[in-house]
Amino acid sequence: MGYALPQDFVAKMERLLGEEYERFMQSYDAARFYGIRVNTLKIAVESFEHISPFSLRKIPWAQEGFYVHEEARPGKHPYYHAGLYYIQEPSAMAPVELLDIQQDDRVLDLCAAPGGKSTQIAAKLAGTGLLVTNDNHPDRTKALAKNIELYGVRNAVVLNAVPEEIARTFANYFDKILIDAPCSGEGMFRKDEDMAKQWAKHSVEKCVLMQRDILRTAARLLAPGGRIVYSTCTFSPEENEAMIAEFLEQDSRFHIVPIGEDHGFAKGQGEWIRTLTDEAGKSFEETTIQAVNGTGRLWPHRLEGEGHFLAVLQHDGTLASRDESLEDTSGRKKKEVRGSKASAQDQKTKLTSDEQELVQQFMQDHLITALSGEAVRYGQHVYMSPVERERLDGLKVVRPGFFIGTLKKNRFEPAHPLATALRPEEVTRWIHLSSSDDEIIRYLRGETLTLPEDRVQRGNESVPAKGYALICVDGYSVGWGKWLDGMLKNEYPAGWRWT
Numbered sequence: 001m002g003y004a005l006p007q008d009f010v011a012k013m014e015r016l017l018g019e020e021y022e023r024f025m026q027s028y029d030a031a032r033f034y035g036i037r038v039n040t041l042k043i044a045v046e047s048f049e050h051i052s053p054f055s056l057r058k059i060p061w062a063q064e065g066f067y068v069h070e071e072a073r074p075g076k077h078p079y080y081h082a083g084l085y086y087i088q089e090p091s092a093m094a095p096v097e098l099l100d101i102q103q104d105d106r107v108l109d110l111c112a113a114p115g116g117k118s119t120q121i122a123a124k125l126a127g128t129g130l131l132v133t134n135d136n137h138p139d140r141t142k143a144l145a146k147n148i149e150l151y152g153v154r155n156a157v158v159l160n161a162v163p164e165e166i167a168r169t170f171a172n173y174f175d176k177i178l179i180d181a182p183c184s185g186e187g188m189f190r191k192d193e194d195m196a197k198q199w200a201k202h203s204v205e206k207c208v209l210m211q212r213d214i215l216r217t218a219a220r221l222l223a224p225g226g227r228i229v230y231s232t233c234t235f236s237p238e239e240n241e242a243m244i245a246e247f248l249e250q251d252s253r254f255h256i257v258p259i260g261e262d263h264g265f266a267k268g269q270g271e272w273i274r275t276l277t278d279e280a281g282k283s284f285e286e287t288t289i290q291a292v293n294g295t296g297r298l299w300p301h302r303l304e305g306e307g308h309f310l311a312v313l314q315h316d317g318t319l320a321s322r323d324e325s326l327e328d329t330s331g332r333k334k335k336e337v338r339g340s341k342a343s344a345q346d347q348k349t350k351l352t353s354d355e356q357e358l359v360q361q362f363m364q365d366h367l368i369t370a371l372s373g374e375a376v377r378y379g380q381h382v383y384m385s386p387v388e389r390e391r392l393d394g395l396k397v398v399r400p401g402f403f404i405g406t407l408k409k410n411r412f413e414p415a416h417p418l419a420t421a422l423r424p425e426e427v428t429r430w431i432h433l434s435s436s437d438d439e440i441i442r443y444l445r446g447e448t449l450t451l452p453e454d455r456v457q458r459g460n461e462s463v464p465a466k467g468y469a470l471i472c473v474d475g476y477s478v479g480w481g482k483w484l485d486g487m488l489k490n491e492y493p494a495g496w497r498w499t
């Protein structure tokens with residue numbers, strides 16, 4: 001390692017780890033691990049294994065995860081632009097596995113940017129249910145929205161809010177909630193030198209305040225019987241076992257689902273919080289200390305990945321208060337919907353019948369598939385929204401749903417995310433490019449291509465060659481192109497291009 005670890009951190013780890021400390025410290029001299037996670041919204045794991053340009057080795061705790069070599073440079077391959085995989089640190093793939101996502105679940109990813117875990121959740125939902133993905137940092141939600149779109153997710157809403165704001169319209173709503181909490185990042189020092197440089201003793205205290213707030217609000221957002229997975233990439237017991245212990249003592253409706261010791265995972269460290277007290281000087285009960293042993297720790301000296309903490313909090317199925325128990329139309333419990341804040345929502349409208357016709361005509365001419373959800377207009381943009389509109393009232397909405405296109409004067413222009421989400425068998429006109437040919441790189445750079453008419457594939461003979469075609473690499477969509485008289489006008493967006 002070419003930089004010094006913070007002294008206070010080193011001293012703390014020595015005190016906590018005792019005889020394991022030496023092995024822990026040696027892990028900082030070892031190489032870090034690189035991972036990719038196959039995006040099953042676009043390709044099956046076995047099919048990817050078949051075409052993978054990199055040698056792959058399974059990550060034991062992630063169904064779709066593989067180790068790749070550092071030199072593989074997976075971000076520099078057309079398959080990355082086709083959203084076939086997400087580049088993700090191996091340990092970071094563990095939390096979503098513990099959410100136990102089922103078909104049709106409503107899932108909330110509260111601290112989601114840049115979207116590694118959200119895209120993993122979306123793949124597990126496989127187009128069913130709903131993903132609400134949120135981050136309170138406005139700039140970071142841009143990367144989050146881009147990743148949702150790159151990976152072909154159709155059933156997500158992207159928010160830029162604090163959890164408290166979301167609770168106004170989504171109380172008791174979600175079956176599963178992920179809190180990948182902002183934390184002091186001690187587990188990332190090997191991967192990210194800046195994290196080590198920015199660490200200071202007080203960062204733990206600051207993070208504890210944020211985490212407590214987020215966790216308490218998440219409990220209000222969860223439907224009875226739902227599950228919260230809380231994760232951090234830090235070692236400090238204050239942000240981990242103590243955070244969970246405090247939560248359990250305050251909300252008796254939750255219990256811990258033990259994570260176990262498969263794959264080199266280690267148990268939580270109840271012992272480490274025995275001597276910790278809260279601001280009021282209160283310490284934890286013995287039963288709580290035992291319970292938090294059921295949380296999990298991923299140690300860099302015990303497995304092939306960085307340091308993480310994980311806790312699975314299962315709700316017993318009863319409601320907290322009458323206040324949050326109004327019935328909604330789906331028979332679930334719902335708090336009264338109210339909007340207070342001015343936002344992009346104010347401009348949302350239903351499509352007029354003329355606009356609906358434009359959209360329908362485009363769909364008829366270009367798609368063989370029906371899109372699910374309600375078409376809503378925000379300004380000139382049209383989205384298929386997977387959630388009732390009033391839920392979004394008063395919230396800062398980055399994407400109200402699946403962005404399918406833009407209304408222009410007398411025409412409908414398809415959006416890039418519509419292309420990334422489609423498969424060639426779902427469209428009437430498509431063009432195949434090969435990953436081993438320079439053409440795909442030229443397309444990804446935004447160049448116009450010269451392509452003869454016989455390169456335009458069509459569902460049947462009545463489809464003319466001229467018009468929007470789905471551009472695919474080795475059979476997987478990357479974007480739109482508009483073919484006319486031997487030329488392919490490039491519709492690959494500027495901000496997405498190969499550089």
Ligand SMILES: C[S@@+](CC[C@H](N)C(=O)[O-])C[C@H]1O[C@@H](n2cnc3c(N)ncnc32)[C@H](O)[C@@H]1O
Nearest residue numbers: 111112113114115116117135136137180181182
């Ligand atoms: C560990 S990162 C999330 C990484 C992300 N889950 C992934 O897998 O790509 C934590 C995120 O929490 C966000 N955050 C911090 N405080 C927050 C809050 N009060 N509400 C929502 N998000 C918050 C930060 O902006 C940051 O993006």
